[in-house]
Amino acid sequence: MRIRTKLMIAVALNILIFVGVIFFVVRPYFIEQSMERDRLAVDSQIASVTETLANRKSSLERTLVDWAAWNDAYAFVQGKNEAFVDSNISEASLDNLNVNAMLFLNRDGDVHYATFQKQGLSLTEPEHQAFLTDIASRVRADANTRSTIYESEYGPVFYATHPILQSDRSGPVEGTLVMLEFVSSHFVADLSAQTKLPLAVGLTEATDTMITSRDGLTHVVIPLDTVYDKTDYGITFVVEPTHYANTVSMLRLGMVALVFLGTGLFLSLLWTFHRVVIRRLMEIGGELKQITVERDSRLRLSIDAGSRDEIEQMAASMNEVLAALEDTRAEVLDKAYRDALTQLPNRLAVEDYFAAVRKTYRHIGVIGLDLDDFRRINDQFGHRTGDAALIYIASRLNFYKEEGFVARIGADEFIFLHPNWTLEELRPVARRLMKDLADWADVNGVTGLTTTIGLDVFASHHPHHTYEILMGRLDVVLHEAKLSGKNRVLSFQEIEDGSHYLQTLEMERDLRRALEEDEFELYYQPIVSPHPFAVRGVEALIRWNHPVKGQVSPGLFIPIAEQLGLISDIGRWVLRQAVREMREHVTRHELFLSINVSKRQIADGSFLGELERILHDQTFNPSNLHVEITESEVGGNLYELQQFISSLKAIGVKISLDDFGVGTSSLSFLQSLQLDLIKIDQNFVKGITENTFDRALLEGLYQTFHTLGLDIVTEGVERPEQLAFVLEHSSSLIQGYHYSKPVPLSQLENYLKKVVML
Known part of the structure; x- marks a missing residue:
């Protein structure tokens, strides 16, 4: 199948898939999101109403506590402060407190004193007294209820109570202070203004918040006992799902536009891809195939000098990649086998070198160099000085290596390998390395910088003498040298011929035991x-x-x-x-x-x-x-x-x-x-x-x-x-x-x- 045909099919399928995704995925998603936003809006409004009610209740309760826990009020209900009313209570004070009435009940629960706001009330004196008696009886009957809304003859009434105590809130309790507010149209209007919702208050049998949908609207009923201690009243309001309606309208218009845009896009893309992309890509593909067959990184893609588009930039970048392949390969290999600080080969390179020379030489001379207490040098003189010491040692090892091989195999460990060298050839190099390091330490003021050196002549031709054994022998001789005093040169052959080797045999026996x-x-x-x-x-x-x-x-x-x-x-x-x-x-x-x-x-x-x-x-x-x-x-x-x-x-x-x-x-x-x-x-x-x-x-x-x-x-x-x-x-x-x-x-x-x- 030709690429043009594939492209037509691909573009058509992509457009169809795109439209399908819009219709079957995006559209339901946005509808669900709009419904979710409407739900969140309802939840937010419920929370706003509940918070407003709670704040109003809390404000009244704080005011109630301020008046109830007061020495003057305490003395007043005891009959010891006759000037209390004249000094503190007036219709203006009730208006400032945002309450319709205050009742002071004595210790027996009877009304000791009560005052009403006259404004907006049309109660006669007997009606006042009956209302006060009803309130007092309710407070006595349910002493555990601190705040509630109940149905009175004059409509729903919200009241809150608090025991009358001294200012330090100590007792004994001398009575109860009651503050109340009629849940009137003014009360509801005030709540509606605060919540920006058309609220209504009425009796309800609901025990939990009810959310129902009718006629495209969301009806909410919030029982007030979620805020007040005991009440049969609830707040109701209606929410219109605006997000859902707007989203559905927008999606209908969008789908019509997509049909027309998709058709135009299909035709336009076919021509553009063929003219601008497909033809040039086919040329580049042919040239890349040729380079792959030749496996020659010197070959390059042809460049259209008159064009500066992305495809030509890609071709130029491919030429740069081809030009850098050999350098990159060499650099990667070098980093994999080289220590970053000293630029010496690392342990991996040592293993490769050993594998290469063991087949050619019967034995290999080995010098292992381990700085003594190098951590102390870093801590005392700083890591810059420690790094400088390592770099200096690396330079001296390179100076003495001749046809040999040197590497950094640990944080403060180095190795020197030289095919066919004997102990007599290794010892002078080891002594010169120790002297060089001592001289460098004196010049740079690094006191206490010494090194322990282990020597070995390793029979590389032996079939069982592996790289691991070579490094193991070197570790053993360096350990023995450090145990016997550090800052010295010791050979593995000396361990074999003397007491150090016997100690190793003793170690084996002790380990088994x-x-x-x-x-x-x-x-x-x-x-x-x-x-x-x-x-x-x-x-x-x-x-x-x-x-x-x-x-x-x-x-x-x-x-x-x-x-x-x-x-x-x-x-x-x-x-x-x-x-x-x-x-x-x-x-x-x-x-x-x-x-x-x-x-x-x-x-x-x-x-x-x-x-x-x-x-x-x-x-x-x-x-x-x-x-x-x-x-x-x-x-x-x-x-x-x-x-x-x-x-x-x-x-x-x-x-x-x-x-x-x-x-x-x-x-x-x-x-x-x-x-x-x-x-x-x-x-x-x-x-x-x-x-x-x-x-x-x-x-x-x-x-x-x-x-x-x-x-x-x-x-x-x-x-x-x-x-x-x-x-x-x-x-x-x-x-x-x-x-x-x-x-x-x-x-x-x-x-x-x-x-x-x-």
Whole structure:
């Protein structure tokens, strides 16, 4: 079918659909809206009438209280203030009070004194007395009624009562003050003027507001007992549905106009689209097809120099896109593999470099550099100084790398790789790096800036020596170097040949015993929602209470457990213990429990089966469990990770990505993972008060993750200014020492109880 025919059909269908939408959707919608507006108008008028009545009643009651709680009136009904009437009551005072009569009843309920407005009244003295007696008897008969409208011989009467007390409203009660007003035509006219409605007052049997439609009008009856204590009267008025009538008239004219406009639009669009759009688009489509076949970004679309319309601008923009494709591709790859601050390659690039050179060289010389107490440097000298130190180290590593490779693999960690270098070649470079850093620190006045360096000669040709083992060995030697005093150079070979290696073997033995003897303990760190403050979840963190060494840091034994293959056993223990300890707390306090899972647990396939068994045995709701995957695992086998996440989702468990921003993941990876929550690493938060780059980056991450519909937890919030920034730019949950450090179960229970009592 030709495009012109398709266009004719499309335009006709669109016009028909448009008219159909107008008739079947828009028209009913506007009619319904107009009816709703009429209904709202009626409701508004009902509210106006009710409010006017309530205000009139309230005004009278306030006046009544002012007169009833008054020492002069109190003495008057006791017969001790004979001058009270002459001093305070006159026909003018009744007119000012907007009442027709005032009655002072004594303690027995008899009339002590009464006064009427003479104007508008034609009652004789006996009629006055009969009326007063009737009012007094009604007040005595129903002492609980404070205000009411009742039918008297002279028409409906509204009265309100209040006990006569002293000015401080103390007793005993010496009588009752009654103020009344005839519900006359003047009364109704006054209400009508205030509400701008033609009101009428009459007897009614309705107990609730009645709204009925008759003859195209809306009739409303409001029983007055909704305002006054007891009455059989009601207010009635009529409302004309003006919105509905106007809307129907407008829609009829609109539909006639649409028929004529639609026909003209159909013919006009056909000619315009063909002349201006279709012909040129067909030309551009042919040229794009040719470029696609050639797969050559150097090809360009032809441009009509005599035309400057949007289609030609689109063609020119496509040419610009084609020209920028190669540059964009290179830039994207560069950003994915490069650290933004130092411009060195990142951890992901290290893994690629290792994969490339291990097939060619038998061994690789490795230098790992880790700044000592770098957080103190940032806190003492500022993040600008800290960033300057990192940039300087990067420049010196580039200076010494020769044919090797350098990268920034952590916040204050760097790696130097050189194929076929030996320890004898690595040590001089390590010593020069330490001296360079010391000289820079002296020149810039940064006292205490030192570094720990680990060396290794890694047999890359060995089939079991993977990238993970390389990084694991480097972590071990850096940990050993820091434990033995920092600011020193230590090689992995020295650990193997001396007591440090024996300590590692001892660590393995102690870890196995710790699992058997139940030496581990779980601490829990709350994850809170600041406004309103509430604990939303807790993260389970393992602690090792060694019988001799005391509490051993997870930063020491977890990497060794990873290296020795014990992390799966430890992970299973954490899972069982956390679910058992937190089962009741999760339900009682509506929390989620977050646990960490390692790459080895994912790889060996044992985690899922154990998880299902524990959840079933402990009757733990899977939706209350978050499994945290560290960001470094995203750069591994993506397909394997996707399968693992899908299995967890099938169970009902939620997925969190931990330590976002320090590993190798990118937003393109995140799109392929079914994540529920992102935990932004504390390194982003540390520098936000001083570092403009960190603030801009963190603000952009918040915006991106909120757009993707992901929940966020910001880690490492310790200071009020950090919390203020996070609250200003996100609705992130908070995890950090500002609210609580990781605490044992007993302290967590006290913490949660305090939160409930807030």
